[in-house]
Each structure stands twice: as C-alpha cells, then as structure tokens.
Amino acid sequence: MTTHSRPAIAATGLRKSFGDHVVLDGIDLTVPQGTVFSLLGANGAGKTTTVKILSTLIGPDAGDVRVAGHDVVREADAVRAAIGVTGQFSAVDNLLTGRDNLRLMADLHHLTRADGKRRATGLLDQFDLADAADKPVSTYSGGMRRRLDLAMTLVGSPRVIFLDEPTTGLDPRSRRDMWQIVRDLVAGGVTIFLTTQYLEEADELADRIAVLDKGRIVAEGTAEELKRRIPGGHVRLRFADTDGLDAAQRVLGQASRENDTLALRVPSDGSLRSLKTLISLLDDRAIEVDELSVHTPDLDDVFLALTDTRKVAAQ
Template structure:
C-alpha cells in the first residue's frame, strides 16, 4: 500500500502539504504529528470517528485555529507566514450551514460577493451564474429558510465558490441529506474537481469516500492509521475471497476435491477461495479451471469494503454505515 505523505515522492504539485501537524487542548492530544500531501485537482477524504480530530484538521488548514506544531502549506502559501494569502485561495463549507435563513438565496450570494469585495456588477453576475449552476435560480428570490436540506447545502457550496477558490474544505457536507440530495452533492464535487479544484473532504459516510476520493486517510487517536486509495486500503484487511458457484453436483465435487484451501458449502454448491482479488490471482484460478475442464456457473470476487477497513484500523464501526453498499464484481465464466 502506498503511504505517500508530505514528504512523499509524488512529483505532482501539492495543493495541501503538512508535516508533523500537532494540536492539543490541555492534556488531550487531538493531532499527534500527522503528515499530509494532497495533489492539485484531487479529492482527499479524511475518515475518523467522532472526536478523532477531523474538524480540528480542517480548522487548522483553513486558518480558523492555529496549530501547536508542524509546517503547513496550502495553495503554495505557508500557513503561518501568509495566512491571508491562504484565506484568499480557499473556500470552507463546515458541518453547519453558513446560509442566513432570514434573507433570500440571492441575497446570501450577494452578501458573499460583498465580503469578497467584488464590484456590484461582477457580484451580481457571479451570483446569477452560481445560482444557475446549482439549480437554484427558481428559488433565488425566496427566503433561504424555505429551502430543503439539499437546497441549503447547494447554496452553501455556491456561496463558498463566490471567491473562485482553488482549494475547498468540505467538512461532512452531506450529513443529514437524503440519498438523492447526497448523490447530487457528489455530482457537484466531481464537477469541481473536473475544473481543477482540490477538495479536502471529511465524512462518516464510507461509501462517499469510496465514490469520490482519490486518496483516503483514516485518522485514529490523533495519528494517520493508514492512507491510500480505496482499493489499497481494502487490501489491508483479510477476508477477500473468490466464490465459485456450481449447479452440477458432480462438477462441484470435482472442483472441491482438486482445489486446496477452499471453504465448502455442499448445500449451496459453492466454494470460497481466499484471494486478494488481484488480476494475477484471478488469471491463475481461471487457467486452472480451464486446464481441469471445470466450468463454474458463476465467479464472484468479494473484497472487504471500507467499513471493514475502518473497523480493522480503529476497532469501531462507522457512525453511519450504509450496509447495502457492497464491493463485488461478478463475471460469468461460462
């Protein structure tokens, strides 16, 4: 598994880099020397249980609070030496909406334009473009208090984009949203990254990290327990296997007798073969089946999902476990 960090060998430019980041509150250590290196134009997901330090990390990287130690650069600027330049280059959408429900969606956007010191005409143009982009034009003149949860979240991100940030921090952006609104938010995030924006995402929805993130880090007791792509992290956890299903009892028994290290289910006529699901292992198994003249009716690759990874690394299940999410690939071998 790759564990590239702030000192890694990745030659692509970094949107965010941190070395030895530390933060304590009294005698409680929240961040215990974490290293991060996040390439430009990528999605990075930070996973962790409640209290693991996810929000603290976002608050430090977005200049909201100071670190006790470590060196950080965001968008090419040293966080300690040039915090104003960092603020000019980033956008932040926190766990709790920054939308003012007493004014309209359009007025919220224009307020952000004023805060960014945009000329009036430019502010109105940018507000109109973003409201249209986030499908909020029809509701622009309505009080934001009348918006649904998904609409408020879209408006929140639209407000974040008024200053054209190149790095965006999204702290649990889809918590509390229904599945349709969550998927809409995922489409928005993908579109931002396609425009070259870097997204730093914290989430407790493991499917969300699996769907969106180029790299994922698991934060546990103030340290990075593991980092890598979703597939790299899944390979850390044992339990992957290939499942062969047969309809002919004779063929099933033939395969069960010849294959080693299998778990049998004589009633279901299935065999489970330990495997990490790599291409080499699958090719070797298919070659063996061909050579033995054995035809399985179905071959299924089962790999651990991110919930398994999270539990293995932290000893805890995710706060919000979307249990219906499975990671399996089916291939007919008939």
C-alpha cells in the first residue's frame, strides 16, 4: 500500500474493558487521509475511550490500531509526533498572551527560537488573532480561545487532529468560523477525527459518520446515506389545481393528500433513482407539477432511531 493511499486511521477488532464493563466491543474504523470523520454517540457510548486509544493515552485490550501508519502500541512515539489533540475545554494559559502560548508550544516541539517565532506569527494571522496576539488570554472571547487552542495544536504540524466537541459553548457565528477553519485544514491535507454532540455539526463537516452505541458501531456512511436508512422521507409535490392533484394521486396511489395546499406527500428515500422513477410516472401521463421538494430525516432522527432500536431490542 502506498503512503498516499494508506488510511490516516485504521482500527480492526478494537476492544476495551474496564473491569467487567465492556466499553468497546470489537469496532472497526477506516479514515482516509484528508477527510473529516465524525464519531457520534450518547454519553457513555465509548467515544472518549476510542479517542484516548487512538491518541495513545490508553492502550487497547485487543485489536490492530494504526494512526498515520503507526501502531498505537508499538510505535506510540511516532503516533504522538503525527497527531494533535484539541479537547472539549481550551488548554490555554490564561495568564499568558496568545503569542506566548504559541511560543511555549513551539518550545515543547523543540523548534528553534526563530522558527517558533515564525510559526506563532503565521498561526496568529491564520486564525485571525493577530490584533489580540499580545493581550492576556483571560481577555479573549470563547471563540478566540477555541481558535487559539486549535492553533496551539497546529504548532507541531500534525497530520491527524482529534477534535473533541470543538464548538461547545460557542455562539452561532463563532461556531461557523470554527467550521470554516476545519474545512481549510482538510483542504490542506489534514485529517480530522471529530466527536461532537451537535448533529448539525457532523452533518455540515463530516465526509463519513459512524454511530457508536453500547461499544459497537451500529451504522456508518455519509450523512445522506444514513438519513436514507430511516423511514419518514418523502417527496412533496404541489399542483396548480385540483385536476392535477387528483390525476397525480390516481397514479401514485400511496401518496398523502394536502387539500388546502394542493399537495401530495409521496414516501421516498430521496435517492436519484426513486426521483427519476417518480418523475417518469408523472411525465408519461403529462401531469404538470408546480413545485417539487425532497424531505429526508435529519441526523437527529437517524441517531435516535439507531440507538433507540438497540435499547428496545436489548430489553
């Protein structure tokens, strides 16, 4: 396997227990380089344990786990050199300035004084912190602190970054600023492993999403693939008059009728194939549609359906 095609993260049969409590029950993960992978799960599902194993903070009980091509047990130092970890709460020093925080990290990464100064200046510019660079971090807003925290993670030029709840407590504008930073990092080839409670965040950022429940991966795919697995999706068709509405209902059969809005709701998974079939049925009978919109379940629906189903099955 070439370096370019090698996954940024690969785990097979990953298991971890604490005493009699099984936290991870044989999970498999593959994260391509230069992508955002989001791990979703309720509190206690095993997300934090997964991140701790992948970032070498604790060891697995079983399984083959590699990050940036290195075994997390046998080559832990090489893994640490390739990764950055940004926790849920900012790990910045409030008494230092933003610039001093970054230069401290540069010292920890053994950069020369000149290189550390250049790296700090570049990151302050990149994260829109230059104007506040020489002010104490205690004066920073929540969004500024999160940006500085991520900038500190980047001092060592990691290839893989673990982001744990990166926008917790941020206002909507700061959250979107952080999302753009993540997109820019990925565009530059960095791989992001994201854990978040905000399902909108995973929907917005993740190339692939895995749902973790009771220590197992219960579903994985793109956001759209996951949404199509859940019942409730439909196509809404609106017509100019009752003649068109009546004709369409005779053809489509199972559609739900909305008389007041001259609309039909047709069950659909939202896929291109099902849309083409639907449109062909209407076109073949020369039925004019004024407006067509596709409605699919959101990730909240997916998350609740997948986890609740397992809870019911376990009872």
